[in-house]
Amino acid sequence: MSEAPEKREAAPVELGTLVVSSSPHLRAPDSIGQIMWTVVLALLPAFCAAVYVFGIDAARVTLLAVAAAVATEAACQALRRERVTVSDGSAVVTGVLLAFVLPADVSWYVPVVGSIVAIAVAKQAFGGLGCNFFNPALIGRAFLQFAFADQVTLAKWRFLPAHAFSDLLGSGVDAVSQATPLAVLKGAPGPAGLDALYRQYGLGDLVLGNVPGSIGEVSAFALLLGGLILVANRCINWRLPAAMIATVAISVLLLPVREGGAFTGGFVSILHGGALAQGKLALYHLFAGGLFLGAFFMATDMVTSPITARGQIVFGVGAGLLVALIRLYGGYPEGVCYAILLMNAARPLIDRYTRPRVFGTKRRKEAERA
Amino acid sequence: MISLAPPLMPVLAAADAAPSPVGTVALSILVVGLLGAVFGIILFVASKKFAVKTDPRVEEVLGALPGANCGACGLAGCPAYAEGVVLKGLAVNLCAPGGAKAAKMIAAVMGVEPGESERRVSVLRCRGSRARAKERMEYRGVADCRAAALVLGGPKACTYGCLGLGTCVEACPFGAIVMGADGLPHVLEARCTACGRCVDACPRHLYVLAPEKRTVHVLCSSRDPGRATRAACEVGCIACKACERACKFDAIHVVDNLAVIDEEKCKNCGACVRACPQAIIGDFRKMRKALAASARSATNAGGEAAAS
Amino acid sequence: MDTFIEYFRLFFSVALVSNLVLAKFLGLCPFIGVTKKTSSAVGMGFAVIFVMALASVATFAIYKLVLMPLGLEKALNIVVFILVIASLVQFVEMVVQKVSPPLYRALGIYLPLITTNCAVLGVTQLNLAFRDGSFGAGLLKSAIQGVGGGLGFLLAMILMSGMRERLDTLPLPKAMKGVPIAFVTTACLALAFLGFTGMA
């Protein structure tokens, strides 16, 4: 290696004004837009299932909500004289999610008002994407529950039962109106009422979506598929939905309810040999209602869920517990929306108390022991 | 059932006997009065038992301070300074924003002499606006002078000059610095309180707090040799010493490639201002008007830029 | 068992379902004022629990033992209740100033504000629902309602303070800075608390 290289004149390099920035000089390909549009893609199976179950109405409500959400976001950003960033898809996600928690046959203004509240109040008022504490779609939904209760909480929900599947868009097919599975459960929360419920809607109906309910929540299978798309694309962390769903199952399995002045269900039933029925009830709770929609698409909203892995588990467990409490003891048949909103409120605190241990330091407990 | 009624029995009986409005009112007054007395006694005892000594002068001094918590006094905020004055005997005229007025009030509270305090203002010692000072690179990153200064010294070819990213504008608690359309910050002297935040914020140490009546300043900080300075900026000190020759009072000298004014000797005559070929020695009496106008247009331009 | 469940329901109801701040919108002044930092929010919350519990017991006792026998319950209940609460707050203020000066500094002007904290007065008024039962049971229920209401207040304060510490770092629209966004956040939190509707 010590041979003397000869002296040689090299052609001079002409460099223009160079761009200088702080390291790193590379960025990963994923951007906010890519993540948001992936979420939209992951919502597509559930959307298809919705059109299948509710007909063209589902598409109508969804499009209205999306259009209102995008328009509101653009208007807010224009008013604030900011760069309009609706192309990143985050308003689209909010619109779709809001529509997904509404019945298919609401008046046109319900999704529109919901979207405006969701974007203007719950998101842009806080400074836009990344700054909101609460999931905008859920704030929109909670607001609608408050403002248009008669339209949003129906006693009977319309849907196209399985025999009408031959006609996709539902024209010429009579839709039927029935109580949602969770509303039926509300009337008879214990395992005793389960058999009757099973005759009305089997587990298979729940998985495929052949039940009344809100637009996006009916097909557990389609939602699971979407959830897998999100996990595969690292848009969500599997821990949070897993913790949430598992907590709901365990809570329903163990928590007793009061029927006719006496406790039944839960561990009470299990102690009395009703373990199988209680298991079936827990399973039913998983697939009925908006749990999958909430667990995969709403609780996991990056902006409003904890940032650390441990925090995500705490969030999932908390939300799951609240879902079970509201479903079993509360005034509403479904509690996913409120459970997630409540945990959203606790998110800053969860983040604060689940900070990871810094490399090369000890946890406080270990440090005290040492 | 236990009842507090027995001691009140006679009154109660009277009230029963004559259920007149007058009786009810009298009874009400009596009851409220008695309860008030009981609570009063309890609070009196408690105030003795839990008494805490406080110096009321701390609050008074605090009231005399502007409350901007700027830290110009060298302590962490106004309450700390108030405590410092009362308990540690700090000087009463350390509050620059409050100026002579605050010093006088504090002195009155403390019963001492207010001492001298001359009004000072902040001066930016650079005129290297975007059009006049060359940039050597296209900087991309955090829009903050201190952050940019860490990336190979920032985008300006002159490593002594203003980076123009407005860290001082952000730092000023009184809104006395505005970013001009020319890419240089401008001090609005009427609002400046000489708190020194900008002096600390500027990574290039371009700000200096000078007495308001001093009107002649060297508005360049480059210590590069003349040729390098000229290559980097149209308005840099090229160490030509024309000012030295022009000064009748031996008050200005080129030290380390940069003209420096000896404040003791300077009479603000402006001879150096006229002599400087680079126009970097400024006479504030003349410049003030222009500065204020440019700052106004800058504020307007800023608003329009945000609007578009 | 049933009595226990009843007490539990009372507690749960006043703490969550009819949360004083988020369902009844009482005590918004300290709620907005002292939630800028979690540490002072917690301090304020505990001060309110303490005052609320004491005030509940004291006012209920005075109501039942003094005002009712004298037939003055309608004329004097609010006046006397405010007197009791004001004295209690004065007392608490002295104790806090002596025991924990940092807490005293953090709570600042808000401690005296408990005096006029309508949440405290509200709970003492709510307690009047128990006036027709026995004195002992009513006193116990008042205490439970006082502690429960205070805990609900504390919970709302803690949640809110966690969010507000983050609010400081957000690029808020100019019009929303400060108190406006605090109220918007409160509204959202109140919507979330609707989830407890019908529970217990």
Place this chain on the structure above:
Amino acid sequence: MRTFRGGVHPHDHKELAREAAIEPVPLPERLVVSMNQQLGAPAKAVVEPGAEVLRGELLGEAGGFVSAPVHAPTSGRVVDVAPHPHPVAGSAPAVVIEPDGRDAWAEGCDRDSGERLDAVEPGEIVARIREAGVVGMGGATFPTHVKLSPPKDKSIEVVILNGCECEPYLTADHRLMLERTAEVVSGLRLLVKAVGASRGVIGVEANKPDAAQALSGLAAEFGFPVEVLRVKYPQGAEKQLIKALTGREVPSGGLPMDVGCLVQNVGTAVAAHEAVLRARPVTERVCTVTGRGAARPGNYLVRVGMPMAHLLAHAGVRGGVRRLVLGGPMMGLAQWTADVPVLKGTSGVLALMDAPEWKTRACISCGRCVEGCPSYLVPSRLSILAEAGAFSEMIDEANALDCIECGVCTYVCPARRPIVQWIRQAKWEARIRKMKADRVRAEEAKRAQEKESAATA
């Protein structure tokens, strides 16, 4: 496969230069030998303009204990001693040499005495390394003799040779391990002996199986295992490498010697071998020139002090380059001019044709930075605090000082937030704050003293 927690694997672009064998670059017209070649104090020039020097002759002596001497990279005439653009410090004093083309070694240098490794005493090894101006060749440029002289209460048990080269694009260490295998192993033996360690390990990332293969045969003879590590950036960061190989965590604010480890780059091992057994001071190094702007990307044997423009021209860099980065793309320094010299720590030069504009948006707390941070920090929080100007909180409550500035958080951020730059700013603010506090304390002490003396008087 062993590794650490966190990190990320960016597309590494190593295919550009991986296959190119190390190739010497012809001498330029002038060599600009900076006196600031290492972390710590700069060297002090000991030659005057006009002096004739031979290769290996001393140009600058160490400016302190944490410093290193600088030697002439070729024979020639000193034409200038003056400040010159410096790729890290902006500007630094440099000795400019006009080569005479003989490239003759100074007396006593470059003797292949056939001296056996066993014959050199540990103290002698450290002394020769110090005199040869060996510094960390991976890019950190920490003087090697300082690392080899731990305080008495610390003992080094394991010497780790860092052959990870986890930075994308760079392949210099890879080629070095392949082509100069014997010197790498010999260097490791010297380092192990110098500190009296009981073990030596070579860590190689799994994307260099040929290098691992080549090393393992020779290393096994001396009982040094070659550990193949997962391909993940920053696998080659000192603390992360120690964690991966030994499971030990260097304490926060501590040094590798606190857990009985010493980490050296494979390039440093070669330099140590050259210094101790061949009496050759550091005058050249292998440097990868790559990126789409280089027509002939490759691994070049360059002299210290070679102007960057000369090296770039040799590697076929023409116009149209938008960014010039010294070092790897994750931690390297972007340059505004090619008028800077090659330093002992210049492991690579990237000539990039693109300069994307990354528009910063609000943090959406996706958590990817938290997942990727090898120091287990919450970069998202740090960035939010920085935006709010809360630099003190970044230091006091969010552990900004534990950041190793590896750049993973900024790389993965979908909101394109310049997190590392903010953290650097916070560290800088912390330094300023400390300086101020020290000044205030000194003033207070002075005032107290004055008061006291006044009272006694």
